[in-house]
Amino acid sequence: MIKKKRVSGKVIDSTNGNVAVNDRYACSDFIEIPQGTKNLYQTNGAINQRAFYDENKSFIGKPNNNNNTVVPENAKYIRISSTIDMQDMSDIMLNVGETAKPYEPYTGGKPSPSIEYPQAVENAGDSGQIKVELYGKNLIPFPYHDFGNETVAQKNGVTYTLQADGAIKANGTITDQFGINIALKRFSEKPLNGNPGGTNTDGYVVMCREPMYFDPKNNKTFILFDGNDVGKPINTVIYPQIEVGTIPTAYEQYKTPQELTTPTPNGLRGIPVSSGGNYTDENGQQWICDEIDLAKGKYIKRINSVTIDGNDLKFSDDGNGFWNTKFFSAVNGIEKENVNMSEYFRKEAFSLNEPYKFIFTTAKKMKDYFQTAEDLNEFCVRKYSERRPLKILYVQTPIETDLPTEVIEQYKKLHTNYPTTTVLNDAGVWMELQYVSDTKHYIDKKFAELQKALINTNTQLLQGI
Structure with missing residues (x-):
């Protein structure tokens, strides 16, 4: 609204x-x-x-x-x-309505997307690559921003001293509630406040219950004392931590992340479907999506697209209410004829003819926007010149491409962190992971620990004789 x-x-x-x-x-x-x-x-x-x-x-x-x-x-x-x-x-x-709904853009009360209120089609990894990082539990980078290479920092009457485990000892008299900057990194779209009574989670990540604050406008995490504490002495240890979850857990020292960068030549695109998807989102909506399968070493392309420029590729009225592009104008491999989407029209606006590989719509479906096929073509010409063309995405027969050898080698070097491993990526894409434990290594290690304990015990007994 x-x-x-x-x-x-x-x-x-x-x-x-x-x-x-x-x-x-x-x-x-x-x-x-x-x-x-x-x-x-x-x-x-x-x-x-x-x-x-x-x-x-x-x-x-x-x-x-x-x-x-x-x-x-x-x-x-x-x-x-x-x-x-x-x-x-x-x-x-x-x-x-009867309940709160997930956020969607304002559309003036009209069905969306539409030519008045387009909704950009998200394409994760459209920069050409996606970076995956493996952290421990704590996501706040170390060393902390205001310390640099030093172990002591001062601000507003308080001396901050780094501890060996990454904690911060704060000692002095608070002259202002704003303390040192800890990190310049984006953790959330919303503010996080670790002080008592503050909102410390956005439903995805959570801040520890310490005198800290994250400002999403400046991507800044800093010490923030309660205003009532100004003028009072302080002598405490602060354990900075932001982690994935909604309830803060015990502090864990930051671990330098491992990185994996994988190429995405055309990004990772998806189309919502009623069934048969390879991904289901948090709202229960199924999607058919492009995929990177690191275990198999494959980039799997399931979504293709065709751009209508209104000149080289345009719609023609066949005289029977159908507006068609020319035969074989869409890329071969159309798998689902009525599964497509664009940023200007609802997904039922267009259909794809699989035998002759073309896209079509009808005068009835376009009546709220255009009177003739030529009007639609003029719209396509205008949007193409504005560098925001009508691009129709559709489901194709999957095409598998081998990932580069260096990516596979980099992937094989990744390992979990003890006791917690957090896996994130810079494109906001869904990831599925499988944990494989090395039981032989674990058992051998336990036997070695047991043997060492027996030797120590026997040594102590002999020394006691």
């Missing part, structure tokens, strides 16, 4: 509906509430800084402070606020 129109440096006063000056916030314009709406659900944003208004945009009252908001009968509009970390409101959504 939220159109990207906001006012930075302002916040909605939920007690009277007025707009107040506050550099840490931004607020929305008046958002119209659909008639008959009983409940509104908000994803992200500051749920305690909102207000309802009537048809004259006069203040009615403050919404309750949770994601499920009951809408007053005479409410016509709502205004919301966001913190400085999300002032563009790009991650905030309001929806009507």
Whole structure:
């Protein structure tokens, strides 16, 4: 429901509906509430800084402070606020219905994607490669930023001393709640606050319960004391840790990550399907996706695409309501004729003819956008010239390509970290891992430990005689 129109440096006063000056916030314009709406659900944003208004945009009252908001009968509009970390409101959504829904872009209430509200098709690894890293549990890099190569740092009345295990001893009198910078690295799209009562998880990673804060606007993790502690002495040890999960666990010293970089010549693309997918996301949606199988040493391409430029490749009206591209204009290997997608049209807008390898649509499917096939071609010409062409993705017969030998050799050198191994990648792609234990090595090691223990025991007994 939220159109990207906001006012930075302002916040909605939920007690009277007025707009107040506050550099840490931004607020929305008046958002119209659909008639008959009983409940509104908000994803992200500051749920305690909102207000309802009537048809004259006069203040009615403050919404309750949770994601499920009951809408007053005479409410016509709502205004919301966001913190400085999300002032563009790009991650905030309001929806009507029975429950909160996953975030999706604003589309003006129309089915999406559409030519007015396109939705870019994600292509992981479109830079040409994906980097995989194997960490321990702790994701905060060491050495810490403000220490550099030193073991002591000072800021705002506090002396910070590095400990051998990566912990930080803080001693002094706090003159300001802001302490040293620990890391400049992106851990989350949302702020993380390790102080008591602070939100220390985004549902994916979690910060330890220590006086720390992560600012996603500047990708900065730093010591942050409670404002009530300013002016008070401190003598404590801080154990900095951010880990994958939602509940913080015992501190573990940072381990330098192992790296694996694998090429992705065309990226890794996917198309949603009702069944037969090779990946299921967290919402239960199945996808057919390109894949890198390191165990087999293969890059498996299941998704192909064709670009419609409106000139060399365009649609022609056959006189029977079908708008077709020319025969054999699509790449061979079409596997599913009605499984395709683009950023401008819903996936049922186009179909693919497998025997003659062409793409087609109908005047009926395009009636909300174009009157003739030529109108559609003009749209394609315009988007092609804007370097954002109509590109239709489709499922093809899988093609397997060998991964480079150096990638396989690099992969074989990877090993787990004890006791925890965290595997991440820089493209946000789903990964499946299989752990294979070396039981012989483990048993041999245990026998060696037992033998050493017996020797030590016998030595002690002999010394006691």
